[in-house]
Amino acid sequence: MALLEFAQEGIFCPLAGVYIDPWKPVKRALITHGHADHARWGSQSYLCTHAARPVIRLRLGPVNLSSVDYGEPVYINGVRFSFWPAGHVVGSAQIEVSYKGETWVVSGDYKTEYDGLSEAFEPRRCEYFVTESTFGLPVYNWSPQSEVFEAINNWWAENREAGRVTLLTGYALGKAQRIIRHLDTAIGPIYTHGAIENVNEVLRAQGVALPDTIRLSSGMQAKDVAGGIIVAPPSAASGPWLKKFKDLSVGVASGWMSIRGARRRRAVERGFVLSDHADWRGLNAVIEATGASTVYVTHGYTEIFSRWLREKGLQAFELKTEFQGELHEMNEADTTED
């Protein structure tokens, strides 16, 4: 019996009887992080990191939820489970599973660059590695985030100068806070869409330091937010509520903005290449660092990336999981990229 199996409901440990990020309701679920394609409703019990817990509570409501520290082992039927920083969003984890000297690591979503908020990624040695591959194509390579935030702040300052309102989109859990954390508050006030502010409140309550933000309310007019920046989820980037801000400059912060066609398709003025997933170099570096001889590729360009790994001499398999549930597709990714 393999230590981990890929079952209908998700990644399954038959020895312990638990699932990792299951997409169907199960008895016992271990959750890497709070994004909707990883933390799904309906299971009888959930386990995550302490840091991920408040957001998962916000999203799943009153479920049976317990948590552990990073690195703190949990034994279930003799199998050792532990959570290690994935650098993706606050509280996100890779889940390590070991039994009698055999070690697996399920990456969840991860990035290698420290973003100033999420616990910095720690590579784990293992024989079997289950990796995401959202940006598993060599055209995706990120610039250091300091450069990206400099460009964002310059753009905001220019808009302020020209009397325009600035709107920047990023998904509500993770990207939005990362942006807010690095905005230059000397330029002006930061306004947030409700979906983002709800997460901000939860994170602040657990001690995450974020600059002051103002929750956008329906009564606010263009003059109230003049010179400011609005941070909103991608789904809110179009729609009638924007009509009142006549002179508006819209930007999108997403890894998909690397490609000119994607920027043009969205007809956005500014595309900032900023992702909470590892880029091509990051994915390759992490896989090398794990020392894994067998890699299962999920969540993204699975077919291409697994073939690439095979040609490099690894045992690599494409996993058809429902995380991708097309999430890697640009369109859905416009709104999630979880």
Place this chain on the structure above:
Amino acid sequence: MKDFASLVIALDQTTKTNERVRALAEYLGKVSDRDKLWTIAILSHRRPKRTVTTTLLRNWAAEKADLPQWLFEDSYHVVGDLAETIALLLPPPSQHSDRTLSDWIAFIRELEVLSEADKKARILEAWDSLGHEERFIFNKLITGGFRIGISQKLMVRALALFTGLEENLLAHRLMGAWSPDTDRFDQLLIEDNPSDQLSRPYPFYLCYALEGSVEELGDPANWMAERKWDGIRAQLIVRAGNLFVWSRGEELMTDKFPEFEPLAGVLPDYTVLDGEILPFREGIPLDFQALQTRIGRKQVTRKVLQEVPVILMGYDLLELGGKDLRQHSFADRRKALCHLLEQPDMPEVLKISPELPFTDWAAVARERADSRKYHCEGLMLKHKDSTYQQGRKKGEWWKWKVDPMTIDAVMIYAQQGHGRRANLFTDFTFAVRDGEAWVPFTKAYSGLTDAEFQAITHWVRKNTLERFGPVRSVSPVQVFELAFEGISASPRHKSGIALRFPRMLRWRKDKQPEAANTLQDLKDMLESYGE
């Protein structure tokens, strides 16, 4: 090339027309005259001749990026643009270059005479000295197909802003054969130089399709109707005893049509006709395809001249005896055209597009219904008082197209799109039923909204039966209403049928595949409308 790269970035970063025009005008104020001319040339699709094949570029880029060829190709499929794919995959540059746009164009043209090994060395050198955006532009200069959202119209607006000259004048001066090699910016656009203007056509007056009902045009007595012939819109110019034939795409095509040569001696000097070049034999137009094939040939042989003879179907008279008639009313211009072309010694290759007689709109509608008999897309309606304007304008000229033919078909294969629609399934193969079997008969890839393409993409992923490279076969469930402009017999196709300009009209979610059309239905259409 930094200035040009900054311009491309600036244009990409705004969706507002005025800002785009301003960015271009500001750029023109910054760069040398040679760079200005090359910029205008590139924006009007006069790129330098290709000196390196795209196959070589792909191979060298994959090698330099240390990637297997298949991964390069997969990346290209996702990005959708070769120049951009290469720019994204190459390692960062180790050097820096201050060459200007014109310098780089000269650099590219010098490659022509070099051996393959030398070409490679020079291309690698270029890649290694350019940043991301500049590399993209450099590659685009080689491969062509530069789209930066500046139409001819906007370019002329920017030039007008920069030079202070009138748009009409500039548009006219930019028509025709000029090249950054032989022309100077001032002499081409600023100075008055009548001898240069000899070959120059007028900007074409184009029209939009009629949207509302034809009755909304008002009193039919104010309008004139003629067929919208399906050939090549062209201007035929005789000036100083020379003949010039220009296509609407601003291509000088004089040599392609030796039939027109004698006209230089027949038409009065300084005459400009607007018309349609049509393949035409024994009094009837031939299929447009025949003309396309003829134009594609390098040599216009006697055999070609016999098989696909052409005529110019005259629409309008723009200049006569050196006098610009464009501000006269269409009724007057038409009268002058008839007068000119009805001279007894006028050769057969010049005809007048017949005026369709009518007194009410119903009669016009009946003529329109007959369009397919004449290989026409529909009718042209022109206000009798209309002047000859520039570019695409609404109000006085309209095309009134026939409704397309339609058929309900079932999707059986899907393939991902490129560029703007990379990652969406947009290219579909459709089939009709023949007993128990599904017979593929056409592909179509336009006509749906982005939201619909997203929905169908989602469906395709969930309903894939098999994958063949980038193509997936899907369950034959989804019904689409396809529109097309023509149908013809084609032994090359399994169905025996070929469609012209097929596109998706509607996604018929309300229809079951059993209710879609059959092969027999298609054959019946071929019988009644076949070309």
